[in-house]
Each structure stands twice: as C-alpha cells, then as structure tokens.
C-alpha cells in the first residue's frame with residue numbers, strides 16, 4: 316500500500332512524500348510524490364534515508380527521568396503517568412513560588428507542522444501564563460528587512476524560475492538547502508539563462524554557477540548599495556515603476572552616490588568592474604530574479620542588507636515579469652487564523668530565543684525556573700553555547716525535553732518524553748519555498764510509547780486542571796479553526812478538500828505576480844526605498860570590523876548549513892558527524908599556520924574553543940573558515956560545536972542571531 320505524507324523538516328521545499336507500507340504497517344520505501352509540482356518525484360539525500368531514522372535503534376521509545384548529573388546522559392525509564400504527574404506538579408509549584416513567567420517554552424522548527432509546532436503547545440503555555448518565546452533563531456532579521464521594504468513577504472513562485480533569464484543566488488546555497496528549486500533553474504539555463512552566485516564560500520551551487528562573486532561575509536548591504544549606485548547612475552532603473560510604486564527615490568539617489576564601485580570593492584572584496592557588470596546585467600536582462608536566502612541575514616547588518624536587496628526588483632521593475640522579482644520566504648501568503656489556533660490570551664514577558672544563555676543565567680524578576688523544550692535542540696543550535704550550557708546545568712532549573720532522539724539538550728533534562736515523527740502524526744504544512752498547503756495523516760504507527768506534541772500538551776493541560784474547551788479539540792478541530800480566517804487566499808480550502816487533494820495551491824491567481832502593479836503591504840502601499848536604514852558599516856566581528864579583535868582573531872568563521880543534514884537533527888549519524896567535524900581553511904591561511912588536511916585544529920575566541928579536523932581548500936575565501944553545521948556536541952572531543960564560538964549579539968533588525976559574524980583564531984593542536 317502506498318500512503319502519502321509531507322516532509323516536516325525546516326526546509327523551503329516542504330516535499331510531498333509517498334511511502335510504501337506493508338501489511339504489518341512497516342514502511343519500506345520513501346520517495347518524492349511525482350504529482351507534486353515542486354517535489355516532482357525526488358527527495359534530497361537526507362530524507363530519502365529517513366526510514367533509517369524512523370526505525371533507528373537510537374529512537375527514544377519511553378519516558379525517562381534523569382538518574383545522573385545534568386548533561387551526563389544517565390536516565391531511567393518511567394511511566395507516562397509518572398512523567399506527566401511530575402511535570403504538572405513541578406510546573407505548578409514553580410508557578411506558585413515564582414510566578415508563571417518563570418516557565419519558558421523553547422521550540423523551533425524540528426517539525427514545521429502547524430499543529431505540532433504552534434498548536435496545542437501554544438494554547439497550553441498561553442493558558443499557563445508562561446513567558447513568550449520570540450522565535451528569532453533563523454529568520455528574524457531577514458523578515459524584518461523584507462517587511463521594512465515590501466510590507467508583506469510574498470515573492471516569486473518557484474515554478475516561475477524556469478522563465479528567468481538571470482538568476483542571482485544571493486546567500487543561497489540552492490543545491491544544498493533548497494534542492495527542489497534546482498530543476499527549474501536547470502530548465503531556465505537550458506533556455507539560455509545564467510546563474511550567478513554571491514557567497515563567500517564555493518558551495519555546490521557556486522561550483523555550478525556561471526559566475527561566482529566571493530563576497531566578504533556580512534558586506535551584502537554595501538554590495539546592494541553599490542549596485543544601486545551603478546543602476547541609478549547609468550539611468551537603468553525602471554522610471555515608470557519607480558515613480559508609481561516606490562517612495563524615497565530621491566533620498567536613495569543621494570545615499571548611493573557615495574557607494575562607488577571602487578569604494579564598494581574595498582568593502583566587499585568584489586572587483587569594481589564585476590560590480591558594474593553585475594549591476595548592468597541585473598538591470599537589463601529580463602526577467603531577472605533574485606533567490607535570496609537566509610545566509611546573508613545571519614550577520615550583524617543582516618536586516619538592513621535584506622531590506623536593501625529587496626528593493627532591487629522595484630528599482631528595475633522586475634516584479635512586472637513572470638520569472639522576475641525576488642524570493643526569500645513565501646510563508647506569509649498562508650493567511651491562517653493563527654489566533655484561533657494559538658489562543659494568545661493575556662500578554663506576558665517575551666524572551667528572545669537567541670539569548671537563551673542570558674535568559675538562563677542572568678534573568679531575574681522572575682528568573683527562568685522551568686524550561687520545556689520541544690522541536691529544538693538548544694544545547695547545540697543556540698549561540699554562545701558555553702553560557703547556554705552553564706544555564707542548562709543549573710541545579711534549580713527544571714528542564715523537560717520532548718524528543719525523538721537523546722540530543723544534548725535531552726541530556727540536560729530532568730524528564731525526557733518520547734516524541735512521534737511526522738510519519739506518525741496528523742499535521743498541516745505551509746511552506747516557505749512554495750505556495751502549496753498540505754495535509755498529512757499518520758502513515759506509520761508510533762513505536763513504543765511515543766506520543767505527539769499535541770497529545771502531550773493536551774494531557775498536561777488536563778493534569779493542570781485547565782478545563783477550557785480548546786483542550787478538548789481534536790487535530791481536525793484545530794485544522795478547521797486554522798483554515799477559518801476569511802482570507803481570500805484560503806477561500807474554498809477546507810479540511811475535506813485537503814483530505815481529497817492533500818496538496819492545494821493557495822488562491823493567488825496564476826501567474827502570481829504579487830507586486831506587478833505595486834500593491835505593496837507597506838502603509839503607503841509602495842515599495843519603501845529605506846535610505847534611512849542603509850548606511851554600511853562593517854560588522855564588529857569581520858575583517859574590516861574591530862581592529863583590536865581582528866588582531867587576535869583574524870579569521871571569519873561561517874558555520875553555514877551542511878549539505879547533507881538538517882541543522883542538528885541528524886547529528887547522531889556517523890556520516891553527518893564526519894561532515895560536521897570539518898573546518899575548511901583556505902590554503903594561504905593553512906600554510907601560515909602549518910596546517911594540512913586531516914590535522915586536528917583548534918578554533919577559538921574569547922567565548923570558547925572547538926576542535927575540528929582541518930580540510931585545506933580554496934572553497935573558502937582567504938580569511939574565511941567554514942564549519943558545516945550543526946554538529947551534535949557530544950560527538951565531538953570537546954563536547955561542543957561552532958556555537959561555542961558564535962556570539963549572542965543581535966542583528967541590526969529583528970533581534971536575530973549573528974551566527975556568521977564570528978571572528979576566530981585557528982591553530983594546529985599538539986598531538
């Protein structure tokens with residue numbers, strides 16, 4: 316029998332899956348649905364092997380309570396009743412003693428499912444009056460940047476990329492992290508399109524590109540202003556579109572006058588003549604599309620950089636063309652009834668998830684006394700890891716982890732609850748890289764005593780005496796509520812229709828040209844050219860940043876995504892561990908330190924020190940080191956990873972993390 320499912324991983328592609336299931340309910344083969352217009356019958360390598368995870372002997376199957384020291388990883392099995400009673404009692408006691416805001420939920424996108432990730436859990440914590448979590452860890456700076464310029468975060472549909480003549484992958488490793496866009500690019504190139512990549516690293520995508528601009532990390536704002544300098548200076552803007560649909564052009568003209576190609580070359584490391592030719596080609600080749608991804612906004616100037624890049628298609632009028640425009644995240648087009656799903660209740664303190672270390676070690680009035688983690692592995696993925704781990708070690712902190720695997724975070728938990736995978740529970744999925752809404756029903760039985768997040772938070776609500784009707788809602792009730800927003804993009808999309816069709820394109824018209832006739836989501840309805848936000852100063856932690864820091868820590872560490880894993884989700888796999896234990900160093904930087912491929916090296920700064928295996932390669936720009944991420948701490952010699960080096964400084968906009976603005980020194984380890 317073939318069953319349908321949807322990949323729940325935090326990936327723009329949100330693939331439709333087919334799974335072969337035998338008489339006994341065992342899954343034997345997973346593949347991409349050939350009928351889905353974006354999945355097109357194939358999966359990425361990591362999920363093609365997902366059944367290995369599903370049936371891994373390392374899956375957590377029973378509730379556990381801690382039997383050793385925090386972090387040690389010794390646990391004993393307990394019953395669900397004991398686990399839920401303990402959690403309910405402890406949360407109640409903590410709430411009575413310190414106030415409900417001393418309880419902090421911590422979750423991100425381990426699953427992108429709406430019910431399991433922002434459904435019953437939110438209802439529970441809102442009813443409890445717990446602190447709110449500001450979920451900034453991935454995209455906050457970029458989304459704030461897009462909002463400032465476009466007002467709403469719509470973008471070019473992936474299927475339209477086949478019509479583009481110039482595709483600019485800007486901080487976007489398409490082939491590695493968004494592989495279902497790739498076939499559309501192949502099709503475009505067959506018709507003569509060019510692919511340009513702007514990335515400090517020679518990624519798979521860059522290797523396959525027509526041109527690769529190896530920009531200095533964190534300098535994208537300067538490049539965007541340099542391109543505008545050339546476009547406006549040479550009169551290549553679309554005067555009609557600018558006149559009708561943008562505001563702030565005159566101030567922008569003045570602002571970019573100072574960003575000459577020569578000056579921008581010094582700031583970005585891209586030759587002046589390349590800046591000029593890129594600007595000319597971008598402004599004159601039609602249609603031209605920018606695939607912007609989150610790589611550029613994990614740096615100190617990431618918000619402003621995104622905001623400036625997002626203005627380029629309005630300057631050139633590229634929003635008018637099928638196959639033009641820009642894509643970052645498309646998720647805002649899914650106009651759900653979020654309030655109905657999440658039941659926000661009264662406002663409480665908000666804690667920025669990027670600052671977890673500070674929250675656990677510095678906050679008082681009230682201090683964080685209980686931490687409930689699900690869909691996330693903060694011990695591995697949050698910046699300033701030493702501070703995070705110090706917080707997680709606190710004896711007076713009560714920690715719960717809902718997990719599929721015994722992660723580093725689970726090692727610090729007092730109670731661990733075994734969670735279902737997306738193949739085992741019901742959920743609905745938006746996407747951030749396409750416009751299809753999807754439903755998945757359980758395709759496989761849950762092993763052992765695994766329970767879904769919805770189930771667990773429903774049970775906890777009962778134990779804490781919350782009698783509100785919302786805690787009796789079934790998954791289907793929640794889906795109906797979610798779809799009931801009255802927004803035209805969701806008109807006619809019901810649970811019954813999702814049940815029948817499984818994947819339904821939003822009612823956005825075809826072709827969807829969100830801003831062809833203006834209609835931006837800003838208060839003016841225009842694309843805001845925000846010259847006021849766009850002054851480039853190099854990140855403090857960068858080659859042109861703080862000279863004192865740079866003298867001690869001369870290399871820029873980019874701990875970007877590993878091609879063949881998903882954040883820390885597959886960290887237990889040997890092959891993933893081998894990939895994420897590497898530090899890629901440029902030959903010149905390696906030579907200066909007598910480092911060869913295979914050497915054990917130590918990367919360090921004032922925040923921490925991490926041991927890697929060196930790979931000497933020109934795939935990084937001189938002065939840049941790359942640590943494919945995110946490794947499971949406990950697999951490494953120092954029981955840590957790149958986030959022991961990254962800082963918890965926040966981005967210029969949105970309060971996001973600055974993972975890729977990180978200065979380090981590297982040396983060979985003694986034997």
Ligand SMILES: Nc1nc2c(c(=O)[nH]1)N[C@H]1C(S)=C(S)[C@@H](COP(=O)(O)OP(=O)(O)OC[C@H]3O[C@@H](n4cnc5c(=O)[nH]c(N)nc54)[C@H](O)[C@@H]3O)O[C@H]1N2
Pocket residue numbers: 325326327453485486487488489491492493513514515516518530531532533534535608609610611614873875876877878879880881882944945975
């Ligand atoms: N294989 C795989 N796929 C994934 C993930 C994964 O871990 N592995 N993670 C998923 C998640 S959570 C997300 S958010 C998306 C993210 O997807 P992407 O945004 O594509 O991923 P990143 O690796 O963060 O960044 C993309 C590229 O930006 C480059 N970059 C770094 N700093 C700069 C800079 O300052 N300027 C420019 N121009 N480029 C820079 C990096 O070298 C990298 O190649 O991918 C998702 N898909």
Ligand SMILES: Nc1nc2c(c(=O)[nH]1)N[C@H]1C(S)=C(S)[C@@H](COP(=O)(O)OP(=O)(O)OC[C@H]3O[C@@H](n4cnc5c(=O)[nH]c(N)nc54)[C@H](O)[C@@H]3O)O[C@H]1N2
Pocket residue numbers: 325422423424425426431452453454689690691692693695696697717718719720722734735736737768874875876881882883884885944945957958961974
């Ligand atoms: N240095 C560095 N740090 C980074 C990044 C980077 O590129 N470099 N990327 C950042 C980005 S973009 C992101 S999005 C974050 C990602 O950080 P996280 O969202 O924490 O992602 P993962 O590390 O993949 O951990 C997700 C966990 O959720 C669990 N899980 C999956 N499905 C379910 C479920 O249904 N129920 C429960 N209870 N658990 C489930 C998985 O087993 C997994 O352990 O990391 C950030 N950290």
Ligand code: SF4
Pocket residue numbers: 322323324326327328329330358359360361362363494495
């Ligand atoms: S991780 Fe992305 S590309 Fe891979 S199967 Fe899931 S949605 Fe598709």
Ligand SMILES: [Mo]
Pocket residue numbers: 325452453454
């Ligand atoms: Mo992310």
